[in-house]
Amino acid sequence: MAADLRRPERTFSIRQLCNEFKATPRALRFYEDKGLLTPAREGLNRVYSHKDRVRLQLILRGKRVGLSLSEIRELLDLYDENDDGAAQMARSLKKFRERASALEQQREDIDGALIELREACDRLEKRLAEIRPDLLPRSADYEQLLRARLDGAEMALGK
Amino acid sequence: MAADLRRPERTFSIRQLCNEFKATPRALRFYEDKGLLTPAREGLNRVYSHKDRVRLQLILRGKRVGLSLSEIRELLDLYDENDDGAAQMARSLKKFRERASALEQQREDIDGALIELREACDRLEKRLAEIRPDLLPRSADYEQLLRARLDGAEMALGK
DNA sequence: GTCAACGCTTACGTAAACGTCAACCTTGAC
């Protein structure tokens, strides 16, 4: 009776998808609220199909590249509303390119901020070297940077 | 009686500072609410000194590099709380370096997203080229990119 | 005298993406 779990008929509970994609039930319900997912029901319980799973993947991919949920919904809707895949692909492509150029702009902003920050750091370092060289953070600073990196890695692994 | 407007005794109205720094009165009052500014009063009206002006400059600089108002306040407080400029400078330096490394991390995230986006774009372009090459956006896309740039420039000039 | 311009305070509204209860149902194990 227990069909192959890899079969396309297979369904998923909310928890299973959450575990698989490191999401929370609250998030999936939220996406449903916003119209990005429409899982079937078994009584009250949500039952996710393979299609739903794919949509969820697309949602998370969209989030990773910085799209908002409403933008993601627009794209998702494109795939549903009509059968002409080509037109949808063209619009998706446009959206992606827009996002890419927005990200490039953001990167430039960051670079600008970094320049300003480094100038400020340089000034501070020089002044500090003049009046209180002993206060200049060095190895301690490096350690802390390492710690930050490790924290980041832990986060990436899901806490 | 009208002293030199560049003299250090000179004071500023909220509007003058707003015009000079492209801010809104609401913003300055908000900063005051949050304890970042403490202008004098003339009756009810706020009167900003040169010191206040400098603080505002620092606030806006902090914002440009992505610091939150509370972080900015911490830094500002450092300069007030005690007379030992060196220790404050050391802490500011540390804060700035932290922010710089956070920004570098952000930039890496953006680069990652850009890679993912470009892969998606490439796939879409290839598929589209196969089935509906006429739908491939080209010069139109370039025009739009230009438009985005111009909009950005306008924004930078204050609309 | 009255209208606009500027200032003030108080306070609710906004956007995004959920987190965090509360209160309840159901199913299986023991």
Place this chain on the structure above:
DNA sequence: GTCAAGGTTGACGTTTACGTAAGCGTTGAC
């Protein structure tokens, strides 16, 4: 029987940096 595990639906809370009135006082121009 009852307890835990997992599901459900509201619905309010969180954060940030202000925007946007509402309602009122003051001052200067005409």
